[in-house]
Amino acid sequence: MKKITILFTFCISTFIAISQENKKISIEFADTPLQEALLELERQIHQKFFFEENWLKSHKVTKKYHQETIKNVLKGIFEETNINFYFTDDRIILLNNSIIYAKLPESFFEEKEQNQKPEEKDNIPIFQQAYVTTSVSRKNKLVTIGKQQLNISKKAFELSGVIQDFKTNKPIPNVSIHTTDKLKYAITDKNGRYRIQLPYGYNKLETNILGYEKLYQEVILYGTGTLNLKILQNAEALDEVVIESKKDANVKDAVVGANQIKVKEIKTIPLVLGERDVLKVATTLPGIKTVGEGANGFNVRGGRADQNLILLDDAVMYNPSHFLGLFSAVNPFTTSSLDIFKASIPAEYGGRLSSVFNIKTKGGNTKKIAGEGSIGPVTGNLALEIPVVKEKASVIAGVRATYSDYILRNLDEEALKHSEASFYDGILKYKHTINNNNAVQATLYYSKDRFSITQDSLLTYSNRLGSVKWSHSFNDANRFDAILVNSEYKYNILHEGGGNQNFDFGYTLNETQLKFNFDYDHSEKHKISYGVSSKLYNIDPGRIFPVGEGSDIVPKTIASEKGLESALYISDLYKVNEKLLLDIGIRYSIYAALGASTQKKYAPGEPKNEGTVIEVRDYKSNEVIETYGNPEFRISGRYLLGNDFSIKAGYTSTAQYLHLLSTNTTMSPMDIWKLSDLNIAPQTANQFSLGVFKNIPDKDLEFSLEGYYKKMKDLLDYKVGAQLILNDNLETDLLQGEGKAYGVEFLAKKTKGRLNGHLGYSYSRSMIKLDSELDEERVNNGEFFPSNFDKPHDFSLVANYKITKRYSISTNFIYQTGRPVTYPIGKFTFAGQEQVLYSDRNQFRIPDYYRLDIGINIEGNHKRNKLAHSFVNISIYNVLGRNNPYSVFFVNKGGDIKAYKTTIFSVPIPTITYNFKF
Numbered sequence: 001m002k003k004i005t006i007l008f009t010f011c012i013s014t015f016i017a018i019s020q021e022n023k024k025i026s027i028e029f030a031d032t033p034l035q036e037a038l039l040e041l042e043r044q045i046h047q048k049f050f051f052e053e054n055w056l057k058s059h060k061v062t063k064k065y066h067q068e069t070i071k072n073v074l075k076g077i078f079e080e081t082n083i084n085f086y087f088t089d090d091r092i093i094l095l096n097n098s099i100i101y102a103k104l105p106e107s108f109f110e111e112k113e114q115n116q117k118p119e120e121k122d123n124i125p126i127f128q129q130a131y132v133t134t135s136v137s138r139k140n141k142l143v144t145i146g147k148q149q150l151n152i153s154k155k156a157f158e159l160s161g162v163i164q165d166f167k168t169n170k171p172i173p174n175v176s177i178h179t180t181d182k183l184k185y186a187i188t189d190k191n192g193r194y195r196i197q198l199p200y201g202y203n204k205l206e207t208n209i210l211g212y213e214k215l216y217q218e219v220i221l222y223g224t225g226t227l228n229l230k231i232l233q234n235a236e237a238l239d240e241v242v243i244e245s246k247k248d249a250n251v252k253d254a255v256v257g258a259n260q261i262k263v264k265e266i267k268t269i270p271l272v273l274g275e276r277d278v279l280k281v282a283t284t285l286p287g288i289k290t291v292g293e294g295a296n297g298f299n300v301r302g303g304r305a306d307q308n309l310i311l312l313d314d315a316v317m318y319n320p321s322h323f324l325g326l327f328s329a330v331n332p333f334t335t336s337s338l339d340i341f342k343a344s345i346p347a348e349y350g351g352r353l354s355s356v357f358n359i360k361t362k363g364g365n366t367k368k369i370a371g372e373g374s375i376g377p378v379t380g381n382l383a384l385e386i387p388v389v390k391e392k393a394s395v396i397a398g399v400r401a402t403y404s405d406y407i408l409r410n411l412d413e414e415a416l417k418h419s420e421a422s423f424y425d426g427i428l429k430y431k432h433t434i435n436n437n438n439a440v441q442a443t444l445y446y447s448k449d450r451f452s453i454t455q456d457s458l459l460t461y462s463n464r465l466g467s468v469k470w471s472h473s474f475n476d477a478n479r480f481d482a483i484l485v486n487s488e489y490k491y492n493i494l495h496e497g498g499g500n501q502n503f504d505f506g507y508t509l510n511e512t513q514l515k516f517n518f519d520y521d522h523s524e525k526h527k528i529s530y531g532v533s534s535k536l537y538n539i540d541p542g543r544i545f546p547v548g549e550g551s552d553i554v555p556k557t558i559a560s561e562k563g564l565e566s567a568l569y570i571s572d573l574y575k576v577n578e579k580l581l582l583d584i585g586i587r588y589s590i591y592a593a594l595g596a597s598t599q600k601k602y603a604p605g606e607p608k609n610e611g612t613v614i615e616v617r618d619y620k621s622n623e624v625i626e627t628y629g630n631p632e633f634r635i636s637g638r639y640l641l642g643n644d645f646s647i648k649a650g651y652t653s654t655a656q657y658l659h660l661l662s663t664n665t666t667m668s669p670m671d672i673w674k675l676s677d678l679n680i681a682p683q684t685a686n687q688f689s690l691g692v693f694k695n696i697p698d699k700d701l702e703f704s705l706e707g708y709y710k711k712m713k714d715l716l717d718y719k720v721g722a723q724l725i726l727n728d729n730l731e732t733d734l735l736q737g738e739g740k741a742y743g744v745e746f747l748a749k750k751t752k753g754r755l756n757g758h759l760g761y762s763y764s765r766s767m768i769k770l771d772s773e774l775d776e777e778r779v780n781n782g783e784f785f786p787s788n789f790d791k792p793h794d795f796s797l798v799a800n801y802k803i804t805k806r807y808s809i810s811t812n813f814i815y816q817t818g819r820p821v822t823y824p825i826g827k828f829t830f831a832g833q834e835q836v837l838y839s840d841r842n843q844f845r846i847p848d849y850y851r852l853d854i855g856i857n858i859e860g861n862h863k864r865n866k867l868a869h870s871f872v873n874i875s876i877y878n879v880l881g882r883n884n885p886y887s888v889f890f891v892n893k894g895g896d897i898k899a900y901k902t903t904i905f906s907v908p909i910p911t912i913t914y915n916f917k918f
Contacts, residue, residue, distance in 0.1 A: 025073065026066045034059040037077055045070055051094035055083060082147050139216040146223025152200065157224045158524070160195045160476045162436060163188050163207065166230040168366075168391040171436060175231070176208040180216075191436075193476050197524055207231055226476065248695055250702055254573065254583040254638045256650040256689040257301070257343030257706060259285050263335045267871065267915070269798055269812055269855070275379055275913075276332040279320060282357070284796040284814065286745035286762035287342050287706075291789050291819060292849070292886045293904045296325040296669065299789040301342050301687070301708055302741020302766030303354025304715070306660030306673070310357045313429070313443040315465035317359075318489035318509060319669060322402075322423040322449055326904075329447045329463060333372040333383035334398035334427050336362045343689040343708060344636040344650045347569040347585030348517060348531060353654045353685040353712060361429050361443060364394030376913040378404050393432035400425050420452040425463075437473040442466070449669070461491035461669040477522070483515040491669050494547070502547035505725075508540040509673050527573040529585075534566040537658065537675055542726050556726055562594040562622075563675040565657055571634065578640070585634040591657040592627045593677040595619030600729070601678065607774050608679070608732045626678045630655035636689075644695040649688075656683040659716040661724045661734070672724060674716070679731040685712040700752040705744070712739035717770055719777070735777055737770035740784065757799035766790040780840045786820040788842065793817045805859070810875075812853040818846040821888050824897050836890075836897065846888050846901070852879045868918040877909040 025044055029037050034056040038049045061077045074085050074092075084095045146157065163175045171192025178185030179198070186196040198221050207215040212231045219227065259282075266281045282288050282298070289299045296319065297305025310317045312330065320329045339358040341349070349356045365385035373382040383398035401424035425447035433439045448462040467485040474480065490508040495501065513535040520528040539561040546553040571585025601615040602608045619625050636650030659680065662671040676682045691706035714736045718724065722733035743764025750756045766789060771782030779785070795815040802808045820842030828835055855875035878884075885901035 022069050022071065024067045024069055026068070027073065028064045029061045029077070031060050031062050034061055034077065034081075037061050041070075041073070048091045049094060050091055051083075052096070055081075055094065055096050082144070084148060140218075140229075142218040142220065143227060144220040144222070145225035145227060146221060148222045152222075154200065156197050156199050157221050158195060159198050159219065159221060159225060159227055160193065161226050161228040162192045162476070163194060163229045163231060164192060164436075166232045169230075169436070170366075170391060170433060172209065172212070172231070174209060175212075177205060177229075178208070180204045180206050191471075191473055191479065193473075195476070195521060195524060248644060248697075250704065251644055251646045251693045251695050252581075252638065252640070254581045254636050254648065255341070255344035256636050256648045256691055257287070257341065257708070259340045259342075261338040261340070263332055263337065266332075267857075267873070269800075269810060275327050275376060276374070277328040278330060278332060278335055278338050278359070279328040279357070281798075282338065282340060284758070284760060284798050284812070285340070286747055286760040286794065286796075287708075287743070287764070288340070288355075289789060289791055289794060289816070290325075293851075293884060295886075296321045298355075298357075299766070300355040301743065302710060302739070302764060302787070302790075303685075303712075304660070304787075304789075306658070307352050307354035307656060307683075307685075308357060309349060309352035309355070310359070312359045312445060312465060313361050313441075313467045314469060314483050314515070315443070315445070315467040315485040316487040316511060316513075317445075317463055317465060318487065318673075319461060319463055320357075322425070322447070323421065323451075327379070327423070329425055330359055331381065331383065331398040331400050331425060331427055333374070333381055334361050334396055334429070336360045343652055343687055344583065345634060345652055345654065346529075347571040347587045347632075347634045348529065350533075350567050350569075350587050350589050350632060350654065351535070351565060351656060351658065353656045353683055361427065362396055363431050363441075364396040364429065366391050366394045366433075370918065372915070372917045374913055374915040377911055378402050388430070389432065392434070393430070396427075396429045396431075398427045420450055420458065423447065423449040439471045440469065441471075442468045456495060456497035458494045459491065459669065460494075462489070464488045477520060479519040481515070481517040483517070484513070485515075486510070486512045493670070496547060500550050500552045502551045503544050503553040504547050505542065505544045506540075507542050507670075507672060510538045512536050525575045528570070529573075530568075530570040532566075532568050534564065537561070537563040537565070539673060539675060541672060541674075541730075544726060558726060558728065559597060561597070561675045561677070563591060563657065564594060565589065565591045580637065580639050582637045583635070587632040587634065588629065589632060589655055589657075590627065590629040591676060591682060593625040593675060595623040595625055596621045597625060597677070599625055599678040600731075605773065607776055608729075610729070610732075626676075628655075628657065628676060628682050630682070630684060644697060646693050647691070648693065649690045652685075652687045652689075654685050654687075656685075659683065661716065661718070661730075670725075674730065680716065680734065681714045681736065683712065683714050683716070685710055687711075700750055700756075702747075702749040702751065704747045707744045708742065710741045712741070715739045715768060717768065717779075735770050735772075735779070737768055737779075739766070739768045739787070741766045754802040755799065757797070759798075760794075760796045762794045763792055764794070765792060785840065786842045788820060790820055790842070791817040800857075806861070807859070808857045810855040810857060812855075813851070815850040816848065818848045818885075820844070821846050823888075823899075824890050827897075846885045849884045850880075851877075851882055851884065853877050854879050868916045871915040871917070873911070873913045873915065875911050875913075877911065878905050879908055881907050 023045065027040065027044060035053065042049060059081055063076050065073050078085065082096060086093045086095065145159065163172050163177065164170060165172055173188055173190045173192060175188040176185060177194050177196060184196055184198055186194045188194045200221060203219045203221055205217045205219060207229065212233055215229060215231045217229060261278055261281055263278055266278060267276055269281055283290055287301050290297065298308055299305060300308055310320050317329065321327065322329050337360050341356040345356055366387050367390065368387065370385040371383060379400060379402045381400040383396065385394060385396045387394050402422050404421050427443065427445045429441065429443045431441040444466045446464050448460065450458065450460050452458040465487040467483065470482045472480045488508065488510045490506065493505040495503050513533060515531060515533040517531040518529065522528055541558040541561060543557040544553060545555050567587055567589040569585065569587040571583065574582040574584060576582060597619045599617055599619065600613050603612045603614050606612040632655055633651060633653045636648065638646050638648045640646050657676045659674045660671055661674050674680065687708055687710040689706060689708045691704060694703045695701065715738065717735045717737060719733050719735060724730065724733065727733060741764065743762055745762040747758060747760045749758040766787040767784040768787050769782065769784045770779040772778050793816065797813045800808055800810045821844050822841050823839050823844045824836045825839045826837040828837055853875060855873055858872040860870035883903050883906040886904050888899060888901045891898045891900060
């Protein structure tokens with residue numbers, strides 16, 4: 001009888017509660033404090049509310065209801081709060097983000113039983129324990145995000161926010177944040193932002209990055225929300241710190257044909273004259289070659305040297321070499337990293353066919369003055385990092401110069417005592433983090449080379465560039481960069497031979513670009529980038545003036561060239577599922593050749609010369625001469641075959657409106673650049689790539705095997721005997737043809753351990769075809785022939801073995817097939833004179849190239865409290881003394897053709913370099 005009474009009472013109470021919540025009322029609130037609104041409701045419905053007053057503080061309500069149920073009125077006024085409510089027979093109980101369940105689902109206990117592991121069934125309820133770790137860790141208080149609701153259908157929500165340094169409030173990139181079961185994870189971007197999908201309800205999160213304490217954060221998630229976290233630096237003394245920002249990125253990223261070089265990792269590689277050189281290290285990777293030792297420029301996957309976009313903090317560097325190719329023009333102590341894209345070029349970049357070399361300068365130390373430098377046999381280098389606004393702004397400045405002139409003057413060789421070969425470069429960067437949403441940086445760079453081996457001529461060339469960048473975050477999902485850059489390359493030849501041919505010759509190329517880049521994190525599946533850019537070219541193709549009163553040189557100036565290249569781009573990093581990741585982009589570039597200029601139109605089907613000109617037209621300043629437009633597609637994808645094994649494929653189309661003209665087999669500081677115009681079409685290329693990528697985490701090994709095929713159109717070449725400098729009708733000496741390149745590249749890397757380094761091998765071909773209906777414009781019968789930089793076999797080994805923590809030994813071995821060359825194959829008599837008969841262009845090859853370098857590296861003692869930390873590199877370049885030919889040429893002596901070869905380094909070159917850091 002007692003049980004029946006209790007059941008009857010419960011049923012009556014429930015019925016009354018349901019009746020009360022469905023009772024209809026009319027009421028209006030106008031900016032009414034929430035507590036007052038509840039008191040007014042109490043007077044109308046004659047029911048008491050039970051709550052904590054501090055739950056309702058700062059909440060106001062503006063609502064109007066007419067004949068609406070009490071339940072819906074309460075839903076409306078609590079809509080913008082975390083307050084829930086529960087009806088009883090004579091009262092309404094308010095709950096702070098909690099829900100009272102009248103009953104459990106029928107299968108509630110069955111589902112629990114099915115989902116538990118066998119060892120958990122005897123321990124109900126069970127909560128996952130924190131990891132056992134030797135690292136310092138910290139635990140935050142439980143946080144509730146969102147509002148708990150009944151009968152919610154969504155099972156997961158997005159949590160986003162910023163992870164900052166606890167003391168400096170500076171955003172921290174590359175922090176791993178994940179659930180303690182590691183089923184859900186995210187990585188913070190460069191602005192410290194993260195986005196992670198978490199299940200509805202209770203979650204336990206953990207942050208992880210070397211150098212910082214682990215942070216454990218419990219979160220009850222009822223809806224999408226924001227949670228900003230701050231982590232403390234770990235003050236523990238570590239034997240060695242290795243920061244891995246993108247572990248397994250080579251397997252998990254969608255890009256094909258990409259490499260990254262971190263400057264900190266290359267200090268032990270033995271290089272010529274002891275100079276640490278990030279660009280020289282790049283040539284040890286498969287797919288990146290040079291024409292020869294000491295050569296300017298790079299040939300990437302069968303492309304020419306002018307087809308590489310080399311950027312230093314977003315500004316173009318036209319000549320990245322010193323000493324005619326022996327040294328890089330990039331200061332290693334101010335450089336952070338180099339990203340190389342041989343395929344899958346991001347849609348943001350354009351204007352070159354083959355690759356992008358994206359060089360980033362360090363950000364600078366915002367806490368204390370720091371510096372790094374070196375003293376070598378030829379160069380001295382010093383870089384300083386100076387805080388300007390503590391924890392927010394800093395300046396990094398680097399200067400490097402050679403004292404080779406002093407060495408040359410003290411040589412016994414009389415011919416070299418009066419020669420000159422020197423360079424210097426300087427870089428200055430200011431970076432200021434204004435707040436979490438705004439940062440600015442500015443970079444200035446200048447370099448200059450002076451070179452004179454013959455006593456009557458002096459060659460000087462220089463790079464000048466500057467960039468300003470403003471980065472702004474609108475919110476966690478939208479970011480923006482505005483970039484303004486200017487680059488200038490110029491060279492000058494001063495000839496004073498004491499005769500009547502003294503002259504001063506100069507050439508200048510200048511470009512200015514404005515870019516706007518946007519990033520939009522639409523969701524976990526879509527990361528969208530888009531932007532617009534415009535670049536103005538100004539070229540002074542050459543000017544010559546007599547020097548001295550007795551010079552017979554006639555002054556001449558070639559008309560300047562101007563062009564405007566603009567582009568729109570959009571790309572989407574689309575995560576189809578956990579295995580398939582796509583990077584899809586399109587860039588549309590448009591180029592306009594601008595006046596003032598005089599352009600000639602030639603008769604179709606006839607050779608271009610003065611006799612075939614059918615129209616001459618003068619264009620006014622900034623008048624459009626000709627326009628070209630090209631859609632450029634950037635598509636790549638990755639499919640995971642396992643956590644450490646993937647297959648990738650990509651397609652890239654590119655267009656280039658600027659051409660390098662050279663009759664040399666290698667890029668020279670005295671080459672000239674030519675813009676597309678009425679008679680010269682832009683170059684275009686299409687590349688297909690396919691590769692497999694495999695990591696062995698336990699052994700710290702990375703493997704990749706990539707294949708590619710590339711077709712190129714309208715490559716610029718020249719006729720036999722072409723005059724490229726100071727030519728008013730340059731198009732009459734030029735040819736445009738097609739090219740193809742294909743190859744297979746293998747790379748194995750060991751990133752950690754006592755033995756580390758990489759081994760690379762590529763088999764590749766680079767071919768060009770110059771065909772025409774006109775005999776004078778056809779080369780090698782119009783068939784494909786090897787380009788000047790075609791080297792089928794390329795093998796490199798870079799290894800470092802740590803004997804102890806302070807001593808290590810390094811080695812560098814390179815083998816390459818000899819490059820193509822044209823040989824004389826006979827003689828004939830014409831018009832009473834003996835002439836030389838040459839083979840087809842590039843029919844033969846110079847001898848193969850191989851070189852072994854060895855270095856010993858000695859670290860100073862590892863005491864923490866010392867003025868400076870030192871590092872000594874003792875290396876021998878070309879240990880085997882291999883007489884590798886740089887070029888082969890022929891001289892007619894007394895009717896006999898004699899072959900000669902030139903070599904840059906034919907003997908071992910020992911070097912001792914002292915490096916210091918403070």
